[in-house]
Amino acid sequence: MPTIYEAIRKDHDHHRTLLETLADTQGDSAKRSEAWDEFYYDVKSHAAAEEEAFYSKLMEKAHGQDDARHSVHEHQQIDDIMEELNEMDMSSPGWLTRFKTLKHEYEHHMEEEENDIFSKARDVLTDDTDGRIASEFLTRKDKERLLVDEKAAASLED
Numbered sequence: 047m048p049t050i051y052e053a054i055r056k057d058h059d060h061h062r063t064l065l066e067t068l069a070d071t072q073g074d075s076a077k078r079s080e081a082w083d084e085f086y087y088d089v090k091s092h093a094a095a096e097e098e099a100f101y102s103k104l105m106e107k108a109h110g111q112d113d114a115r116h117s118v119h120e121h122q123q124i125d126d127i128m129e130e131l132n133e134m135d136m137s138s139p140g141w142l143t144r145f146k147t148l149k150h151e152y153e154h155h156m157e158e159e160e161n162d163i164f165s166k167a168r169d170v171l172t173d174d175t176d177g178r179i180a181s182e183f184l185t186r187k188d189k190e191r192l193l194v195d196e197k198a199a200a201s202l203e204d
Contacts, residue, residue, distance in 0.1 A: 047177025050100055051164050053184060057092045058156045061085065065149050073137040082136065086128060089152070090194045093121040095187035099179055100167070107170040113163050120155045124148065 064085040071078035097118055104110030127148045134141045
């Protein structure tokens with residue numbers, strides 16, 4: 047079983063690949079649409095599972111609260127941009143402009159997690175050598191993937 051850090055990094059590597067695919071495609075092509083759907087659902091389920099399985103544990107510790115809150119706030123900002131993009135026409139110039147913002151923000155977020163948050167988390171959490179936190183994360187991510195559309199609809203109603 048991977049550690050939580052390995053599980054998150056594996057997702058991040060997949061997300062980076064999808065971001066590059068999206069950046070390299072044009073218009074409302076099938077390839078862009080497929081990559082967007084995969085990115086949209088995977089990032090949303092990843093973020094929700096990460097908040098529950100990883101960041102909630104950091105928030106329990108005084109030394110982890112600020113970093114966890116900062117990352118959860120970034121998740122919300124990224125989610126807002128993703129919702130905007132999901133409603134836009136992929137062939138419009140505005141979609142690509144907004145996508146570039148998303149790409150920049152999400153790459154920054156992933157780098158910050160991997161380079162700063164992980165090292166701090168290791169100081170306040172168990173090292174997860176048994177993979178318990180990673181298992182919780184992966185199980186939660188599977189459940190969250192099924193709830194993405196429901197949660198998006200609910201947030202639009204708010």
